[in-house]
Amino acid sequence: MPIQPGDPIPEVVLKHIDGGIQTIDTLTLFDDKKVVLFAVPGAFTPTCSERHLPGFVKHFDAFRARGIDVACMAVNDPFVMKAWGDSLDVPEGMLMLSDGNGDLARALGLEMDASAYGMGTRAKRFALYAENGVVKQLFVEAPGEFKVSSAEHVLANLE
Structure with a gap:
């Protein structure tokens, strides 16, 4: 069963690039x-490249004005995440997190099988809002859709 509002975020180690490969739990x-x-x-x-990440880049300052950190995650390696962030001018302070083996996606119950597309196990398209390590809101897309996890939708629906 996927994580739900009120549940704590599971403890998992992720990677990102900041002057070299860094880990963050x-x-x-x-x-x-x-x-x-x-x-x-x-x-x-x-x-992901034309709408999802660009929306969070565009609205990054609006999240920060509310005291909210923003992080992007994908089941890709940290080098790919860094290059992708650089290609879309991700602002300093937005973490581009690598869940390279899908550990967090799996722990959240939000993994999907993209083998039909040659991509193996990946994260579903989603956004979650957490305070002090507890999920407050969860926005999971239906397969093939991009509506509820957009930066605009998340901002408009924050509690």
């Missing part, structure tokens, strides 16, 4: 903070 990422984590099926894929 979800406790460090979420504890004592307000965070929007959004996940995409794959870096450099059409909807």
Whole structure:
């Protein structure tokens, strides 16, 4: 069963590039903070690159004005996440997180099988809002859709 509002974020280690490969565990990422984590099926894929990540880049300052950190996650390696972030001018402070083996996607119950597209196991397209390591809101897309996990929708629906 997927994670639900009221559930704690599971403890998983992710990677990102910041002067080299860095690790960050979800406790460090979420504890004592307000965070929007959004996940995409794959870096450099059409909807992810044309709409999903650009929306969070565009509205990054609006999230920060509310005291909310923003992080993007995909089941890609940290080098791909860094290159993708650089290609779309991700602002400093937005983490581009690698869930390379899909550990967090699986722990959240939000993984999907994209083997038919040659992509293996990936994260579903979703966004979640957490405070102090507890999910407050969860926005999971139906297969093939992009509506509820957009930056605009998340901003408009924050509690």
